[in-house]
Each structure stands twice: as C-alpha cells, then as structure tokens.
Amino acid sequence: MCLAIPGRVVEKRGELARVDFGDGTLREVDVSLVEVEVGQYVIVHAGFAIQVLDEEEARESLRLWQELLSQG
Amino acid sequence: MFRFRDRETAGRIVEGLRKMGLNLFLMHVCGTHQDTLVRYGLDRLLEPCGIKIRQGPGCPVCVTTQREIEEALALARRGKLVATFGDMVGVPGESGSLAGLRGEGADVRVVYSIRDAVGLAERTGKEVVFLAIGFETTAPSTAITLLRDPPPNFSVLCCHRYIPPAIRALLDMGETRVQGLIEPGHVSTVIGTRPYEEIAERYRIPQVVAGFEPLDLLMGVYLLAKMVQRGEVGVRNEYTRSVRPEGNVRALKAMGEVFEPVDVDWRGFPVIPGSGMALREEFEEHDARKRYEDELRELEGKEFRAHPSCRCDRVLRGLLDPPDCPLFGRVCTPRSPVGPCMVSSEGSCAIEYKYGRREPSGQPA
Ligand code: SF4
DSSP: OOOOEEEEEEEEETTEEEEEOSSSOEEEEEOTTSOOOTTOEEEEETTEEEEEOOHHHHHHHHHHHHHHHHHO | OOOOOOHHHHHHHHHHHHHTOOOEEEEEOOHHHHHHHHHTTHHHHHGGGTEEEEEOSOOHHHHSOHHHHHHHHHHHHTTOEEEEOHHHHTOOBTTBOHHHHHHTTOOEEEOSSHHHHHHHHHHHOSOEEEEEEEOTTTHHHHHHHHHTOOOTTEEEEEEEBOHHHHHHHHHHHTOSOOOEEEEEHHHHHHHOSHHHHHHHHHHOOEEEEEOSSHHHHHHHHHHHHHHHHHTOOEEEESOTTTOOTTOOHHHHHHHHHHEEEEEEEOTTSOEEEEEEEEEOGGGGGGBHHHHTHHHHGGGTTOOOOOOTTOOHHHHHTTOOOGGGSTTBTTTBOSSSOSSHHHHSTTSHHHHHHHHOOOOOOOOOO
C-alpha cells in the first residue's frame, strides 16, 4: 500500500493543499482532517493529511535522546 | 527538517543496548516499521544485542481474507469497475487475482487515494467499487469521503480493521512470549495513545509508540528495553512530533459517524471481536455488500483456502521468519507471489526478499 510520509504545505485552497515532499514531488492533498497553515509539515497518507508535525516536539525529542543516552 | 538518521546517535543507542545484556523478544504491528528495520539493517544490528523483533498482523493487505478478495473478484467479473491500492491487485485469492482478471478484460484500476476512485465514478459513470483496506491510518479517508455524499454509482467494499483488538487477540492467544510492543506511529497518530493504556493494564506489558525513521525505531527499542529491565508496565511515546494522547479528534469523529465495529476474521487469526469496520446503515446506498447482495450471493457459505504451503498465517502471528517458509525465495517471490506477505510492500516476506541478506534456510517450518 502507500506509506504515510511527511511533506510541507506550500499552498492551500479550502480543503485542498499542495504539498511538497522534498524530492521534487508536489501533490494535491486533502487537508480537511487537520488544521494547517502554509509552511507547516503534515503527515500524508493515501491523499489525506492525518496530522500536522510539531517541529518543537521534534527538536525536543532529539535533545531528550541525547540526554538519555549520556546518562547511559 | 528533522535529523532522525544520524549515524553517531544510532551507534550510541546500539552500544547502550549491547551493554544491557538483553534477551528480548519484541513485536510491532506495522509494515513501515518492518521496512525501516530491515532496509537499514537494524535487525542485524540488534541481534547481537540480544533483541529479536517480529512483525505481527500489521499489514493491511496481508490480513485481508481470501473471502474479501473473492468478493472483489466477483464484482469485477460482473462488470463493476474495481478500484483499490496497488498491492491489493496482485494478491492471489482462491480463484485468481484482480491483476489476473484485468488481463482478461475486467476493469480493475489502481488508485493512490479514495479520491481518485470517486473521480473515476464521476468521469466514467460506471458502477465503481472501491476495495477499502487499511487500519485507522487509512479509514478516516474513507469516512470523510462517504460523509461528503459521493456520486450514486460509487460504493465501498469495506475491509478496514482496527488495530487494538488484534493486539489483544495476539496477547490472548499467548503463542509468543512477547515482552514488549512497539506500537505503530501512524495508526497512533489517528487513535492516540489511550487505547494502549488499557492493553497495558490488562496484559501487564510495556509499550512504546514509535515513528519510522531509523532513530525513531532504535530509540523506541531502547525505551522499551529500559522498561522491560525495570519491570515497568505502561505506554511511552517516542513519536511525539506526530502522536498526541487524544489522537486526531476530527478523524476519529468521522470514523465514528461512518463505521461501527463488527466481528471479523483476519488472515491467520480466528474471528476477532469488534475488529472490523462496517458501514453504518445510513451509508447503505454506498455499501457494496448491501448494494450487490445478489452478485455476492454465490459466495455465501463457501470456504476459501489459501495455498496449502503458504505460512503467512504463522508469519502474521509473529511465529515465523519469512526465510523459514519452505517456499520463500524459491517458489514464492515478488514476481510470482504465493501469499499476500510476498505481494505487499508492507509484508514481512516481500521486505525480507527485497532487503534481507539471509538465505532461505530450507528447513520445513
Ligand atoms: S514466503 Fe510466500 S508462501 Fe511463504 S509465507 Fe511468505 S508469502 Fe506465504
């Protein structure tokens, strides 16, 4: 089937958005299940965005891991 | 955007795991986890650390039953346009595959999204049946589409399934001595982390929700190993950038409005209570099983068998590694698959064939 992959919203018109997957692929994605603005990253599965990625949380995870690993 | 493939951190996690002196058996239920695990060789990095991980029933194409495939075949034979995701087309039922029927002139289309299937209904005016498979990650797209009042010539052959009941069934069956579960990041993006709390309570098992980059998975394993070592039961979330405790509330609401839980069987499993998603009565008009009751009557009461030597049932219950299936890589390959686990890009057998370096063992399993 199709995996769920992250991409960046570059344009939005109502329930539809153009999402850039970073490898030169742009796709039209239904964003009605999420609240998203242009510039944010979404997780896209089968033509629908299922969540907005939280960049703050992403950075926080990486920081926490380093901390955890240095404690051994 | 995110640096989740950093080698140095990966090395440190593996070193940490090695020092723990583990003997762990873990399971996950997600084709994408399996892909990350084998594609990046993490399985081979973890083995010397005493960690074995198997994929359970986490491949929507693989757990779809022979009966469901036969339903789609019956409708394609009767002139309906059957649209579905790519992998589903190649899965052999008892009487052939959708790809085979297409070769004989049936109208079978591969779509990327249910939106494309609705588009086909609008453009062709044909009776279009969307063979809807997938877990909670995919089901919201079907729900939203039905809530939007699709064209009258569009219907859904609903084979969506819920993951938590399958995890409970797996633990109830008790065939494996699984010590911890890696929960699927994208199913969890939709359902949140709460359904796993109940599982933790009831089965006293540690769980970590993990994402799909190599570091996500390694970190998930690391957290899980720590929990097992400390005798900790509960749910931790490694994939916080996508998974919130409450999940995606809009998606869950749409699913609740459209589907009701029913008892269905899964390939390799007996009937799992409340694990199937059936369309509610209000959507009867778009329910292929109701709408084409006459066409599907011929299947009533019949039993459909898979290939007698295929071990997908055991692979899906986490009891067997693909190379230990006697057909793996010899009779069964992605070019001529015998079972769905070799067809689907999320199936253990296909992933092992594509990236794995282990030779088929040739031992009867
Ligand atoms: S290798 Fe083929 S026959 Fe064996 S379990 Fe996998 S899909 Fe079935």
